[in-house]
Amino acid sequence: MNEQPRDVTLPSISDYYSFTQLRADRWSALREVAESMSADGIEGRRGDRLIARAEELFDSLAPIEIYWAFPGRIAFEHLRKMLDQRNIPELSTSLRRVARALTSGAFRRRSIPLVGGDTDLDDFEDEATLPPEARALGRPYFEVLVVDQLTEHQERFLRNNLQRVRRSEDQFIYEPVFVPSLEDALIGILFNHNVQAVIVRPGLVLKSKNNLPMIKQYLKRLSDDTDVDGLQPNEYGPEACRLIAKVRPELDAYLITDRSAEDIAGLDLGRCRRVFYNQEDFLELHLNVLRGVNRRYKTPFFTALKEYSKQPTGVFHAMPISRGKSISRSHWIQDMGDFYGPNIFLAETSATSGGLDSLLEPRGPIKEAQELAARAFGAKQTFFGTNGTSTSNKIVVQALVRPGDIVLVDRDCHKSHHYGMVLAGAHVAYMDSYPLHEYSMYGAVPISEIKHTLLKMKAAGKLDKVRMVLLTSSTFDGLVYNVRRVMEECLAIKKDLVFLWDEAWFAFARFGPTYRQRTAMGVANDLRETLRTEECARAWNEQQEALEGADDETLIKTRLVPPPDARVRVYATQSTHKTLTSLRQGSMIHVNDMDFKGEVEQAFHEAYMTHTSTSPNYQIIASLDVGRRQVELEGFEFVQRQVESAMAIRRAVMTHPVLKKYFRVLTPKDMIPEQYRESGVTAYYDAHEGWSDKQEIWATDEFVLDPTRVTLAVGGTGWDGDTFKTKVLMDRYGIQINKTSRNSVLFMTNIGTTRSSVAYLIEVLVEIANGLDDLLDDASLMERRSFDNRVKALIEDVPPLPDFSRFHEAFRSGRDTPEGDIREAFFLAYDETNCDYLSLDDNLMTRLVDGEELVSASFIIPYPPGFPILVPGQVISHEILSFMRALDVSEIHGYRPDLGLRVFTPEALNKLVHKKKT
Template identity: 30%
Template sequence: MKFRFPVVIIDEDFRAENISGSGVRDLAEAIKNEGMEVVGFTSYGDLTSFAQQASRASCFILSIDDEEFGGGTDEDISIALKSVRDFIVEVRKRNNDIPIFLYGETRTSRSIPNDILRELHGFIHMFEDTPEFVARHIIREARKYLDNLAPPFFRALMDYASDSSYSWHCPGHSGGVAFLKSPVGQMFHQFFGENMLRADVCNAVDELGQLLDHTGPVSSSEANAARIFNSDHLFFVTNGTSTSNKVVWHSTVAPGDIVVVDRNCHKSILHSIIMTGAIPVFLMPTRNHYGIIGPIPKSEFDPETIRKKIEANPFAREAKNKKPRILTITQSTYDGILYNVETIKAMLGNSIDTLHFDEAWLPHATFHPFYRNMHAIGEGRPRSDETLVFATQSTHKLLAGLSQASQILVQDGKNRKLDTHRFNESYLMHSSTSPQYSIIASCDVAAAMMEPPGGKALVEESLHEAIEFRRAMLKVDAEFGKDDWWFKVWGPTPKSDEGIGDRDDWIIHEGDTWHGFGNIESGFNMLDPIKSTIITPGLDLDGEFADDGIPAAIVSKYLAEHGIIIEKTGLYSFFIMFTIGITKGRWNSMVTELQQFKDDYDQNLPMWRVMPEFAAKFPQYERVGLRDLCSAIHSVYKEYNVARITTDMYLSNIEPAMTPADAWAKMAHRDVERVSIDELEGRVTAMLVTPYPPGIPLLVPGERFNSTIIDYLKFARDFNARFPGFETDVHGLVREIVDGEERYFVDVVKD
């Protein structure tokens, strides 16, 4: 299997018609004749950008001839050495292993300081050996480097796919051959390529090991990833972190157990509550009027507070065992709020059997000191005596995994170790017996990419780009001035003008007002800068509507027509993430497209012109001006005071009438009825009720509808009728046509 990792030569004379240029070109030709590509440059250019070539190169060859050292004065030599040193430092920030050679005609190691020499793999003197001999020496080191790049499972999968073995096992496409027998199959084969299809294999391939019982190369890769992520155990999961959460819960929780759960947790946790028959006791997060979920106050984690919640819950207080079986916290929240995990561990001690942190959005944190104490499992972390700590992470969200790539990390207690054999019974319960091997390989590679120092460099780049984006948005705002409008980025203002600045800038301190969550105790929470929530005009943190406004749904649809897809859209905010794949080009494009939106809005250009695809789909908006449409939707939001409704409904007093498992059983046994939203008050839902945005369940099966929640559902009904194309989606809300009219219903438990 051939890969493109060229040898990179940096020499001012690479294209010069002199003896030095001739010598380096002879060397390049000899390397090419040995079957390796060569790329030549005449200067370092932008060091940071150039050093990123380390991800694409097999080695670097740096010239230290007289041309690079100028006239040979001390100043010339110092400048030349600085260029070499700066380049090597930038490369080593990302890669400790890629070979680096120096070469020249006259200079020797006497000319080179030790801090440079110790980073080298060789020192080549031109014309002392033949170009062919020198080329073979360089290629030997380059190939040794490339041979050790792939982590265990990915290496085994590549070997298998390139072995040209005839396949008699599933999948039925037999390495892609079946696709070649059909025109549309040919198209599929050409689109995805042979390597992916040859690597799509069955778990019967012994040399690849088994994901389900963690043997062979799979086991080696999980152990390698556990080392990289500083955990005691690590398990790859190919069904996403929704499944990872269920694996953790089913390995720990049984019917009748009390569980302590973040009220605004992911729906997979609520599914786990239903499946295990647990009795949930909820910790209530804060919220602001932008709809951004804030942190659970520190006081909620006090064992005495949790005990009182248990006694106040009609089902929990009857439980035989009052010690909570598991605590699950969303870390980080969708909008980037983090908890000081070590504070939570210290507060709860051994009062809870298992601590589980849903870190779907935080797999990057362990690789940079910026996030110290703000993630669940890391090097040198203190251990509880008896409490196990789990973290479930989506490597496909913030790292480089394929979709559905996830992993479960475990930290043992001092006196209690994970029983991996028992744990694996839960793992088998939720894992497919036909896992996708490309997803396993991406878990393997995503971990290997974060091997120090590369992981730290990748995370630092994400932080830097995210903070630079904020600085750019502030600069644009300042240029428009106070009498004009522009978008804001929610969060504290960066205090430094370069780099990632001081971590403390992002810590929430008592008395801070930028977040809108009320008074938060200093040091317990932090905003992750790589999560950026952009605020549109029209609503303030107090929930007060301005005379005019720009609903975020219009901005996100506008951006989508201009090639920019948003992660999540709220009422007057939308959310973007600076993953390790985000570049300067992407975020600068975001700034320019927002500028274009502002220009089109200020001119009130018609929708057919600024959003032609949307206007073609919904012709009723075709001649409406962009500003006029914004004003129309804004006025309805204002009429319903929807910012306060959406805040109040999540913070309202919700009464549990049944355990979630019992309510689900009613649904499974069809002991439910479909009731109009006008008749819902006091009824018990049999379904999860989940408004989008924010996609956080509002009601759990077994809970009663209150008037605040019903007011929101009525708003959704009215709004959807008035503004097709901008519908408010509520999972659990059933839309049916009755007597020619669209009506809204929810499935509730029969009285």
């Protein structure tokens, strides 16, 4: 007997975070209802309820199903007619095939008959479970969105002509989807991740007949800079191409028009690949569509590496493992060859052996692969890194910063930046992020703090020495800057300022429309266009007049406008391996610098040569090439699903009655103070009000929370974050995470996260919560008191986070500004006679409270939380010492318990101060 569907009201569209989730669940529910009708019949009240449920499901699918090629509008209408005619047996069979084909992806590989046919076709293998070699042999499938208001006869004519020009030698296969309007085109590319190309025809109209609130909100923001309602019909096609490029710049668009070439030539057509005039040539159109997709599918280095591996080669260079010879001839390491397979060894070679390309001096496939990556990520130049983003950060810093340059640095950024400052000889001005004392983590640096530091430099006559602003976006915990606002306001103070954005955790952001507006490369490209406009020049001139003679307080409170002659100089480093498909240590450096060619290129090349191995791992380079291909073709889909997974976790924890007792998902309200949330939105999801408008939050707020990061407060369990991570999640359930604070753990979804893995996580959390319920039910009074004390210690008795104190005068060039020579302090500590060790005891605290000045000789990094609380040359405050003593963490990098805290001796400091004075 089939399991009976529950007689409950279907969740509404507003209950779902995305239409892809709704669509999948609706088809699955429709299949279950049809199977129940087939098994139990449709007579009586029970049958009436089943019929009503099926009709309701069809109604909910109708407005969104037109945007997909499978099963398609015609097939969908046929299925509905089966229900109207009460042809339940055939309906059940057809719905089972549709649901399974959608779940398995079988429609990508073969035609799925909805009626009749072999019943063996009802069992479809999940595409993801097929062997890689089987999937690699198939032709990749995609869909083409055709935008035109067509009759059924015209649609059939176009479909038949596009099918007629297909050839067996085509590299890809596609199916068309027809929509009538510009708005439907935007809805289609947002909903349907299979779309890789859009054909815009002259018969399209402006408005969609679908009244979907979510898309209406998004369309409103898209048209903020364009009077869409005021467009003339002959402008619909070019505007559609422009807006498609704005929403999904990776897609190819093709415009078919009857306007003259002169009219079209001067228009902004976005990423339009080609314009066809009047009557289209279907074969030419077909070939252009395939060529456009192949342009993104191309992987020059990976392809070259595969071809190299097939060549018979005699190895007479310094790599015994090349071609696998040292393994195949061995009697003792055959298990390694069995584990990895032969291809990885066949593809091992050296840049000096010929046949491929050099990462240090690329002229062939590596150069081409980097150019394709630059196009994909919106950069002017892109460079591959094979030593991780730690090395990429040092390359950029060393290329741009000269000894004595002042760099404004986010104090709790990754330690590689601090070491990079040492190597470059920068004078570092650390800026404090706002603290989140309750959760033992830092937020991000407010724009007021950045402007305050810049204005202080200006007042001291040092603005010409300020070279760079270095910030982390997104932070490990998912806090994202308003990148445009930061760069605009800083450029208003110093128009040639360089920006380095550490986007180690943000490589995926380019491929989500909401995220893209806060990426370094996206904003850099927008600024290049904005600064050239008359509106920018007028706004700057007007503000200059209004602010003439204004004091610093006024300037800090005012949203500053950059001058039209400001230079756009932006760099971003990304850990491709952290959020996209790449082998470990695969990284990219993206450059969007107007002065790169004239000022930086040679220095960058030298820094790149300094830090990049002469024997880079070719497999890492190949994975970067393939990872770029993936995100250009399916990054939009994967990022969308990644966000959906994180939102599902949020909703489950916030609504489950048992989970709410011990866990709490931290919301934007918890992690971003009110003054930085201009939208006023406090959470992405509310159990009573549903989902918030994420578009509004990301468009307005100074800081936003990346929804793919789910920080779970676990203090209510009585376990600290590190214990919960290792002893509970990992040891008991095999769930891996790597970021904790004193009372929280961070769950990061990624492009590989599945709904099954989300379901398992929720199941585990429920089991843990139920276990705590059972434990406390049987606890004695003393045991309960012990539990409550542990919870109180984790939630209430949390040590306050210390701010950066200051650099000692021995490492400063004056008292008016905060920068310090971190390099000088770092190398001063190389001489052990300049250092001493002090125990973290009450005596040391007394000395600090009494005013004695002690200076750190090394980096001190407690983990967790994982940020440096002391750097070389920094004065140790009693707040910092209190924080260190209160921490109950597994390790403190740079601190030796057997010796104590490493500090400079007074003699070493006095000698340095005297030397500077003389």
